[in-house]
Amino acid sequence: MVLLESEQFLTELTRLFQKCRTSGSVYITLKKYDGRTKPIPRKGHVEGFEPADNKCLLRATDGKKKISTVVSSKEVNKFQMYTASEYLVYLKDAYFMIAGLFQPVES
Numbered sequence: 001m002v003l004l005e006s007e008q009f010l011t012e013l014t015r016l017f018q019k020c021r022t023s024g025s026v027y028i029t030l031k032k033y034d035g036r037t038k039p040i041p042r043k044g045h046v047e048g049f050e051p052a053d054n055k056c057l058l059r060a061t062d063g064k065k066k067i068s069t070v071v072s073s074k075e076v077n078k079f080q081m082y083t084a085s086e087y088l089v090y091l092k093d094a095y096f097m098i099a100g101l102f103q104p105v106e107s
Contacts, residue, residue: 001059001066001067001068002066002067002068003068003069003070004067004068004069005069006069006071006075006079008069009058009060009067009068009069010079010082012060012067013026013028013060013067013082013083013086014086016060016061016062016065016067017086017087017089017090019062020062020090021090021093022093024062024063025062025063026060026061026062026090027060027061027062027063028058028059028060028083029058029059029060030056030057030058030059030076031056031057032054032055032056032057033055033056033057033070034055035055053072053073054072054073055070055071055072055073056070056071056072056073056076057069057070058070058071058079
């Protein structure tokens with residue numbers, strides 16, 4: 001999985017949507033991220049690890065290519081708005097394809 005900067009992630013996400021317009025799926029997941037890169041030991045004590053800021057890990061995949069980024073909780077709304085607009089274009093294309101009226105939308 002490739003960890004990208006925020007703007008690079010949005011660019012790659014757009015490419016994933018464009019690639020999967022006629023066939024395929026794009027999966028997006030969002031989860032809380034505390035900054036740890038190693039798992040918590042099962043039988044052990046974690047020495048006072050406190051995340052400095054609430055962050056979210058955003059992942060996207062088309063089944064072949066995986067991308068991810070870490071965003072602060074303040075930026076999550078921006079990312080959700082962007083992915084929602086891209087997703088609506090994706091759904092519109094899928095609807096026209098199913099109806100037999102496929103007209104690709106120019107972005």
